[in-house]
Amino acid sequence: MSIARIAKPTITTSVLVSAFMFGLTPAQADEHYVFEAGHTSLQEWLMPEVPYPDNNKPNAERVDLGKMLFFDPRLSGDGNMSCATCHSPLFGWSDGLPTAKGFKSKVLGRASPTVTNSAYNSLQMWDGRKKSLEDQALGPMLSSAEMNVDLSMAINFLKGNSTYVQAFEKAYPGQGIKDETLAMAIASFERTVISNNSPFDRWIKGDKTAMNKQQVNGFKLFVDPEKGNCAVCHSAPNFSDSGFHNIGLKSWGQENPDMGRYAIKPINLMKGAFKTPTLRDITLTAPYFHDGSAMTLSDVMDHYETGGSVQTNLSPNMKKLTLTQTEKADLVEFMKALTSPQKPFVLPILPENAF
Amino acid sequence: MASKNIAAILSLVISTSVMAETVEVGQKDKKFTQDSLDIKVGDTVKFTNNDAFFHNVFSLSDAEMFDLGSYPKGESRDVTFTTPGEVEVECAIHPEMKMTINVQE
Ligand SMILES: [Cu+2]
Numbered sequence: 001m002s003i004a005r006i007a008k009p010t011i012t013t014s015v016l017v018s019a020f021m022f023g024l025t026p027a028q029a030d031e032h033y034v035f036e037a038g039h040t041s042l043q044e045w046l047m048p049e050v051p052y053p054d055n056n057k058p059n060a061e062r063v064d065l066g067k068m069l070f071f072d073p074r075l076s077g078d079g080n081m082s083c084a085t086c087h088s089p090l091f092g093w094s095d096g097l098p099t100a101k102g103f104k105s106k107v108l109g110r111a112s113p114t115v116t117n118s119a120y121n122s123l124q125m126w127d128g129r130k131k132s133l134e135d136q137a138l139g140p141m142l143s144s145a146e147m148n149v150d151l152s153m154a155i156n157f158l159k160g161n162s163t164y165v166q167a168f169e170k171a172y173p174g175q176g177i178k179d180e181t182l183a184m185a186i187a188s189f190e191r192t193v194i195s196n197n198s199p200f201d202r203w204i205k206g207d208k209t210a211m212n213k214q215q216v217n218g219f220k221l222f223v224d225p226e227k228g229n230c231a232v233c234h235s236a237p238n239f240s241d242s243g244f245h246n247i248g249l250k251s252w253g254q255e256n257p258d259m260g261r262y263a264i265k266p267i268n269l270m271k272g273a274f275k276t277p278t279l280r281d282i283t284l285t286a287p288y289f290h291d292g293s294a295m296t297l298s299d300v301m302d303h304y305e306t307g308g309s310v311q312t313n314l315s316p317n318m319k320k321l322t323l324t325q326t327e328k329a330d331l332v333e334f335m336k337a338l339t340s341p342q343k344p345f346v347l348p349i350l351p352e353n354a355f
Numbered sequence: 356m357a358s359k360n361i362a363a364i365l366s367l368v369i370s371t372s373v374m375a376e377t378v379e380v381g382q383k384d385k386k387f388t389q390d391s392l393d394i395k396v397g398d399t400v401k402f403t404n405n406d407a408f409f410h411n412v413f414s415l416s417d418a419e420m421f422d423l424g425s426y427p428k429g430e431s432r433d434v435t436f437t438t439p440g441e442v443e444v445e446c447a448i449h450p451e452m453k454m455t456i457n458v459q460e
Pocket of ligand 1: 385446447448
């Protein structure tokens with residue numbers, strides 16, 4: 001239906017036919033939105049069920065095991081870093097730093113991305129080099145700049161701890177303690193770190209009082225290509241297109257800048273491009289951007305207003321914005337409505353040291 | 356002699372252009388409108404962006420490497436496939452956008 005197969009002489013007809021077919025559908029996301037709480041046109045913004053791979057269906061045993069592993073510093077070379085060092089529930093599952101600090105506090109080049117809703121990412125990491133949470137889980141452990149652990153020693157530690165032996169057997173019966181089951185357990189825990197009950201979500205579900213007028217106006221500006229133009233990349237439902245864009249940050253203008261996605265996909269457009277992060281729970285994860293260069297959401301708006309301070313190889317979806325101070329404030333207020341209510345997080349009891 | 360050669364070349368060009376087809380593949384809702392496509396050597400695929408934002412089209416497959424850059428809604432770019440084989444076509448901006456083109460002799 002959407003493909004026209006024709007011989008060359010009739011090419012003009014094909015173009016006309018397809019233009020007609022596509023012309024009937026709404027051109028832009030916001031054109032069919034009705035900005036009323038609970039309106040059917042907005043339901044694409046609700047988070048679907050958490051996806052998981054066929055061979056790693058989450059259950060309580062897997063999640064509990066993964067939670068212990070996620071918080072266990074004994075899985076690092078110096079015995080003092082866990083996944084939670086950089087992805088802490090105290091800081092919206094990030095670390096509150098501009099860019100991460102790794103092994104021996106070495107300052108790394110990129111900000112720690114939040115774990116929140118990473119279950120929905122089609123690719124993991126700022127440059128998308130990992131395909132799934134399972135693929136990603138062991139990366140920081142193995143990295144000499146991060147947790148810097150010899151994985152066989154980490155596995156031996158787990159195998160020598162009777163509590164872990166039992167927990168692995170319950171979670172992955174007969175599969176043993178190995179790289180794969182370690183990664184699967186951590187990924188299962190990460191799939192429980194979900195934000196889907198923000199004021200925005202409640203407003204989308206029909207609660208008129210969940211967002212105030214300013215926030216509703218911020219949402220309108222957010223999806224309007226002539227105003228905020230935000231949803232072009234921060235799209236429904238997880239406020240990410242799972243795509244890669246060079247947004248023209250100052251750090252891109254420095255000597256030997258971080259090439260981002262280009263190192264993985266050597267396509268010119270990917271030079272300096274990074275994955276669109278989710279905006280859910282965004283108030284908890286300052287500073288912002290992959291280089292941590294924006295301290296506040298207002299700083300973020302100031303950057304986007306310029307259309308990018310370095311224009312070389314800029315994402316074609318970036319453009320200079322025309323916003324009043326009030327409109328910028330409304331956009332920031334809207335982003336504040338994307339944070340789900342926070343509850344104290346219950347830490348796991350780690351298996352005791354068995355020397 | 357020379358004009359005879361030109362005539363021969365011309366007739367060849369005309370006959371291949373009659374045989375070759377142009378197939379249109381759209382980019383819509385962050386998807387290619389076809390998951391896979393069978394074409395013949397010499398056929399052209401016209402990639403049209405039907406979304407309100409920019410897409411890219413590229414392939415790093417041995418059979419046909421290309422990078423069409425990025426272009427907005429309503430614009431198209433053509434690729435003529437000259438080597439038989441399987442070609443993975445992707446959008447660099449949106450890695451979930453993927454399709455396969457089987458180029459047959
Ligand atoms: Cu695309």
